[in-house]
Amino acid sequence: MPKYPNPYAAVNDADLLSEAFARSEDGRDPLSSLRAEFVIPTKGDLRNKQYGPLGNQAAGAHSEDDDHEESVYLCGNSLGLQPRRTREYVNRYLDTWASKGVFGHFKPLEGGHPPWLDLDDALKEQTARIVGALPSEVVVMETLTANLHLLMSSFYKPTPDRYKIIIEGKAFPSDHYAAQSQLAHHNIPSSALITITPPSADSPYLTTEHILSVISQHNASTALVLLPGIQFYSGQFFDIELITRHCHSLGITVGWDLAHAVGNVPVKLHDWNVDFAAWCNYKYMNGGPGVIGGLFVHDNHAKVEQTQVDGDAKHINHNQLVYKPRLSGWWGSDKSRRFRMENEFVPIPGASGFQLSNPSALDMTSVLASLDVFSLTSIEALRARSLRLTAYLEERLLRYDSKPPPYKIITPANPAERGAQLSVLLNPGLLDHVLNYIEEHGVVVDERKPDVLRVAPAPLYNSFWDVHRFVVIFQEGCRRAIARTGSKSAETTNGAS
Numbered sequence: 001m002p003k004y005p006n007p008y009a010a011v012n013d014a015d016l017l018s019e020a021f022a023r024s025e026d027g028r029d030p031l032s033s034l035r036a037e038f039v040i041p042t043k044g045d046l047r048n049k050q051y052g053p054l055g056n057q058a059a060g061a062h063s064e065d066d067d068h069e070e071s072v073y074l075c076g077n078s079l080g081l082q083p084r085r086t087r088e089y090v091n092r093y094l095d096t097w098a099s100k101g102v103f104g105h106f107k108p109l110e111g112g113h114p115p116w117l118d119l120d121d122a123l124k125e126q127t128a129r130i131v132g133a134l135p136s137e138v139v140v141m142e143t144l145t146a147n148l149h150l151l152m153s154s155f156y157k158p159t160p161d162r163y164k165i166i167i168e169g170k171a172f173p174s175d176h177y178a179a180q181s182q183l184a185h186h187n188i189p190s191s192a193l194i195t196i197t198p199p200s201a202d203s204p205y206l207t208t209e210h211i212l213s214v215i216s217q218h219n220a221s222t223a224l225v226l227l228p229g230i231q232f233y234s235g236q237f238f239d240i241e242l243i244t245r246h247c248h249s250l251g252i253t254v255g256w257d258l259a260h261a262v263g264n265v266p267v268k269l270h271d272w273n274v275d276f277a278a279w280c281n282y283k284y285m286n287g288g289p290g291v292i293g294g295l296f297v298h299d300n301h302a303k304v305e306q307t308q309v310d311g312d313a314k315h316i317n318h319n320q321l322v323y324k325p326r327l328s329g330w331w332g333s334d335k336s337r338r339f340r341m342e343n344e345f346v347p348i349p350g351a352s353g354f355q356l357s358n359p360s361a362l363d364m365t366s367v368l369a370s371l372d373v374f375s376l377t378s379i380e381a382l383r384a385r386s387l388r389l390t391a392y393l394e395e396r397l398l399r400y401d402s403k404p405p406p407y408k409i410i411t412p413a414n415p416a417e418r419g420a421q422l423s424v425l426l427n428p429g430l431l432d433h434v435l436n437y438i439e440e441h442g443v444v445v446d447e448r449k450p451d452v453l454r455v456a457p458a459p460l461y462n463s464f465w466d467v468h469r470f471v472v473i474f475q476e477g478c479r480r481a482i483a484r485t486g487s488k489s490a491e492t493t494n495g496a497s
């Protein structure tokens with residue numbers, strides 16, 4: 001009996017492996033209709049084919065029908081697809097800029113869009129719903145690594161006793177560099193960067209017990225724990241609530257990088273008492289490549305300062321509501337006085353007070369389009385669909401025509417410990433062959449050298465049909481790669497998961 005029963009495990013091969021099964025799963029899920037909100041590139045688009053009078057109609061390896069078929073895009077964990085409404089919203093932004101110039105900042109725009117000056121406030125409520133926060137606790141601003149630095153400039157306050165930063169050993173390089181450079185910035189030796197590595201070299205899995213024990217081991221000397229909500233490589237979803245509680249019980253501040261969690265899994269940053277978090281809006285959020293990111297600062301930090309300053313909230317003025325010292329800019333200062341040019345920084349209470357510059361209205365417009373798609377459903381409903389999609393992907397991958405398969409899934413088997421993504425470790429020597437084959441057949445997934453493919457069915461736009469087509473093409477790619485490399489060992493190295 002498997003430890004985590006898969007709802008598709010009971011379905012017989014003849015049904016489960018059929019396209020009809022995938023199509024019927026799509027048919028009975030009302031959220032399947034959200035796919036129409038997105039532009040799905042065709043296989044021909046990806047192959048750079050254009051049909052029509054000026055297009056390249058030269059015969060290629062693939063039929064015209066195949067070129068016109070939607071590609072199998074399972075890479076929303078790296079870059080989400082474009083919502084159809086993004087073009088409409090961006091065109092409106094361009095029209096406003098062209099026809100109103102500077103007045104675009106102040107005048108409500110067509111289609112009920114707020115003036116650019118108020119776009120930051122307009123995005124709060126929808127963003128807060130997605131990350132389980134109060135609107136005052138979130139803001140759309142800057143980019144992920146920049147936000148981590150800004151937040152650490154407020155939350156990482158090393159003392160002679162407490163100065164270490166704990167991260168995980170396979171942290172995304174940017175997070176590693178950010179933490180490392182914060183230490184250097186404070187003239188603290190790099191040995192104060194503590195990395196949590198998996199107990200077993202065979203698996204990237206970090207048990208919660210292991211994470212808690214490393215934190216406890218360094219508790220007296222640690223100032224900050226910075227962890228990902230979902231690990232980019234393994235797809236492991238950490239127990240944010242428990243780890244946060246553990247850190248707080250030891251007097252340690254904790255921040256979360258939600259790059260791979262936001263828009264993917266429900267989180268409750270407010271209820272879980274997370275100190276701070278940051279994310280990008282270009283993966284599951286579908287805001288566009290390198291688009292403006294977001295951050296969260298718990299309102300508790302304001303309350304702590306309030307009581308320390310006065311104890312009577314009625315007599316608090318804006319100046320006393322500052323959470324923390326922070327690196328400041330004019331966009332974080334009180335809106336009503338912003339244009340008085342008085343050089344008195346009056347922080348906006350809440351996360352908005354962390355803003356620096358006037359944000360790119362183009363970016364904000366693009367994020368608005370993406371949030372409006374999320375508002376057609378809820379993150380909880382998306383999660384329910386995502387659990388089914390990923391379970392289906394898992395079960396299909398486990399059914400390979402010879403045993404063991406030439407790959408294994410390194411993402412936790414427990415659905416509560418993963419989001420949409422499954423990371424597939426291929427037997428040595430297969431990756432390039434498999435990748436060439438699947439890309440040639442219109443599949444887009446992410447590779448992490450030397451042997452891992454990350455496959456992420458994004459619940460907003462991916463379908464069971466996508467997963468079906470992926471597995472058929474991927475497994476055929478594996479068979480061909482094994483035949484080409486003639487590698488017997490390639491068939492047996494990893495074993496089944």
Ligand SMILES: Cc1ncc(COP(=O)(O)O)c(C=O)c1O
Nearest residue numbers: 143144145172174175232259280
């Ligand atoms: C976990 C994680 N941290 C940091 C980054 C870097 O983000 P950015 O380039 O937006 O700063 C990424 C992705 O690029 C990521 O996945």
Ligand SMILES: Nc1c(O)cccc1C(=O)C[C@H](N)C(=O)O
Nearest residue numbers: 077078079172232233259283446
């Ligand atoms: N691979 C990337 C790229 O080619 C351009 C920009 C970003 C990336 C990334 O790796 C994005 C992301 N953090 C990821 O985990 O896929």
